[in-house]
């Protein structure tokens with residue numbers, strides 16, 4: 409059995425070789441010749457999976473080690489009887505930690521406290537709900553917008569986007585890219601929404617580039633719109649607009665979800681799905697794959713639970729991940745053909761906050777840090 413895997417999928421060789429012969433290939437584009445004789449294909453978001461790629465091949469299963477699935481024509485796969493699995497939630501924690509880092513950097517730069525702000529979360533799924541939980545732990549007010557969940561009667565409250573645009577200081581987008589349908593999210597942020605946004609707000613897009621109309625955003629920023637902007641995703645990728653990159657406050661190469669844990673979960677989720685598909689179910693505990701982090705333990709002195717200072721939180725967070733390490737390289741190489749994908753391929757190892765164990769003096773501080781996503785213990 410021949411299994412093709414994207415070369416940017418850590419641990420794929422180790423795991424999938426338990427099931428068959430593994431060949432690692434580039435994902436953008438997949439070399440067509442490699443598909444000859446392949447039984448299964450494991451991709452990332454850069455590969456368009458559709459009839460053009462797979463018609464006439466023997467591929468019987470496709471896995472994508474990603475949360476988003478807009479690159480996959482799942483209706484066509486289903487019509488062909490080809491098995492399919494994504495990796496929902498695999499990298500949600502990484503995206504949340506990216507958003508926290510960006511927000512606390514902007515707060516420090518502009519002299520405000522996150523605790524004094526209202527954060528509007530658009531799309532309250534795996535990423536959005538984890539973001540809400542951590543913001544809540546810190547005492548930050550949130551407003552949620554998720555029409556599909558509202559229609560299902562899920563516990564909210566959920567509000568229309570217009571309310572978030574009018575009232576939230578920070579607007580952060582975590583929807584799938586729906587190109588059509590009742591919950592269309594393509595250009596959810598368009599010229600009209602941008603015009604309606606009051607001054608001095610923060611806009612974050614860490615879901616899919618086209619959720620924000622990039623041309624309209626550039627026009628607004630060029631027109632003097634007072635808006636802090638954080639973009640991890642672009643319309644289009646990899647050929648993002650260089651003027652837009654220059655105009656945003658933080659810009660990164662679609663790496664918000666790129667923690668080692670997030671990527672490893674993506675691989676294990678599709679591995680488990682494929683082994684299930686073959687009738688040979690296997691589970692892979694994440695801890696058996698991950699290396700020891702560079703920094704694994706620090707001590708925090710004193711009782712900080714009552715009012716965890718945001719400067720202290722920033723320092724703790726940035727012992728693990730600081731989004732500026734990804735902003736600077738993109739600005740250096742954007743516009744050079746191939747470099748956007750190279751930044752992603754040779755991504756410096758990044759861990760999640762849970763990899764840092766914080767020793768605390770008291771239980772309340774340890775409990776708060778645990779709610780925020782760190783590992784914490786009493787010393």
Ligand SMILES: NC(=O)c1ccc[n+]([C@@H]2O[C@H](COP(=O)([O-])OP(=O)(O)OC[C@H]3O[C@@H](n4cnc5c(N)ncnc54)[C@H](O)[C@@H]3O)[C@@H](O)[C@H]2O)c1
Nearest residue numbers: 475476531532533534535554556582583584591615664665
């Ligand atoms: N930048 C990155 O590295 C990165 C990493 C992970 C995920 N993503 C993207 O972020 C998206 C969200 O990730 P997730 O894991 O939370 O997905 P998810 O499917 O768990 O959650 C998405 C939520 O958005 C809601 N939604 C759908 N259409 C909407 C609309 N028009 N308006 C408001 N809400 C809407 C859904 O009901 C759902 O609750 C993914 O689909 C993916 O495209 C990007």
Ligand SMILES: O=C(O)[C@H](O)[C@H](O)COP(=O)(O)O
Nearest residue numbers: 452453454474475476665666
């Ligand atoms: O949808 C996702 O899971 C993310 O956008 C993911 O981080 C994209 O990474 P890629 O598959 O492009 O390497």
